[in-house]
Amino acid sequence: MRTWIVAVVAAVLLSAVIGASYWSPAAVVAVACAGALMVGVGWPQLLGIPARKTLSTLISLAGVGAVVLASVAPSGMALAWTVVVVALGVMAVFMVQLVRGTGQPHRLESTFGASTGLVLAVLGAGWVAADRLADNEADTGMMLVTGISMLMSIAVCVLPWPDRLVAPLGVLLAVLTGMLGATVTSDVPLLPAAVVGALVGIVVVCFRRLVLAEGSPEQLPAALAVGAAPVMASGGLVYFLEKMLLS
Numbered sequence: 001m002r003t004w005i006v007a008v009v010a011a012v013l014l015s016a017v018i019g020a021s022y023w024s025p026a027a028v029v030a031v032a033c034a035g036a037l038m039v040g041v042g043w044p045q046l047l048g049i050p051a052r053k054t055l056s057t058l059i060s061l062a063g064v065g066a067v068v069l070a071s072v073a074p075s076g077m078a079l080a081w082t083v084v085v086v087a088l089g090v091m092a093v094f095m096v097q098l099v100r101g102t103g104q105p106h107r108l109e110s111t112f113g114a115s116t117g118l119v120l121a122v123l124g125a126g127w128v129a130a131d132r133l134a135d136n137e138a139d140t141g142m143m144l145v146t147g148i149s150m151l152m153s154i155a156v157c158v159l160p161w162p163d164r165l166v167a168p169l170g171v172l173l174a175v176l177t178g179m180l181g182a183t184v185t186s187d188v189p190l191l192p193a194a195v196v197g198a199l200v201g202i203v204v205v206c207f208r209r210l211v212l213a214e215g216s217p218e219q220l221p222a223a224l225a226v227g228a229a230p231v232m233a234s235g236g237l238v239y240f241l242e243k244m245l246l247s
Contacts, residue, residue: 003211007158009227010204011151013038017231018147021131028131029071032235035228036063036121042225043117046217049110054096059114062089063121063232070125071132078129079239082122089118117225126235130242141187142196142242149178149197150234153204163212167205174201192245199241200234207233 013035020027040060044052062085069081093114097107130143156170178197182188207230217223 003208004158006211006217006223006227007154009038009224010231011154013228013231014147014150014154017127018143021127021143025071025128025131028128029067032067032124032127032232033064035124035232036060036067038224038228039063039117039121039124039232040225042217042219042221042223043120043229044114045219046222046225047109047113047117049113051096051100051110055093055110055114055117058089058092058096059118059121062086062092062118063124066122066125067128070128075132078132079125079236082125082236086119086122089122090115093118117229120229120233123234123236124232126237126239128235129239130235133239133242141181142192143238145178145181145188145193146196146200146234146238148181149174149193150200150204150231152177153201157204157208163205163209166208170205170208171198171201174198174204189245192241195245196238196241199237203230203234203237 013031016031017028017035020031037060040058040063041056043059044055049055066082066085069085070078073080093111096114097111100107127143153170153174156166156173159166175194175197178193179190182190182193207226211217211226217226
């Protein structure tokens with residue numbers, strides 16, 4: 001599949017998360033769970049590692065579990081259980097490799113690859129935490145600013161230009177778009193909007209480099225996973241930046 005299909009997946013999931021934040025907390029939870037499942041099902045297939053069904057189940061359960069726990073955790077501690085979920089999930093990945101037995105092929109690659117996918121899926125809980133933070137304090141508009149910054153960066157990454165042009169352009173336009181969004185959303189100062197735009201822009205262009213280096217995924221589950229991954233990875237980033245810069 002072409003790279004633009006991955007970009008469409010990322011844009012649709014991101015738009016769903018931002019749109020859900022204006023609907024209800026339950027909608028954000030549902031979209032984040034869907035993103036975790038997309039990463040869980042497709043990530044092992046993307047990497048081509050053994051024990052795909054088992055590892056897909058582990059990654060999906062960890063991601064969905066982290067999202068649900070973030071939605072029911074005490075106020076101000078929405079991500080308190082995230083580290084626990086990551087630790088237990090990585091331990092489970094190691095156990096899968098032990099059960100496979102010694103001498104099995106690609107044990108190291110399978111362990112590190114599955115652990116990475118698990119962390120990406122779990123970080124999606126940050127979108128739920130950020131939505132709860134906005135509800136509990138004030139509607140800061142940070143999620144909207146983050147969304148439009150990432151969408152601009154995703155659009156730039158579709159351009160068939162070399163990385164030396166796309167990477168700085170994607171980050172720069174994400175910063176400018178975030179600042180423009182901040183002028184519309186009065187709750188978000190320009191400096192935090194610029195910082196968020198820069199960081200999410202870096203995340204998106206880095207994933208573009210990963211896709212191009214490994215070749216565009218040819219199967220749909222893999223394309224869904226690599227498209228959802230940067231959106232899920234940005235969840236924790238959005239939460240902590242919102243808490244640090246706007247609280």
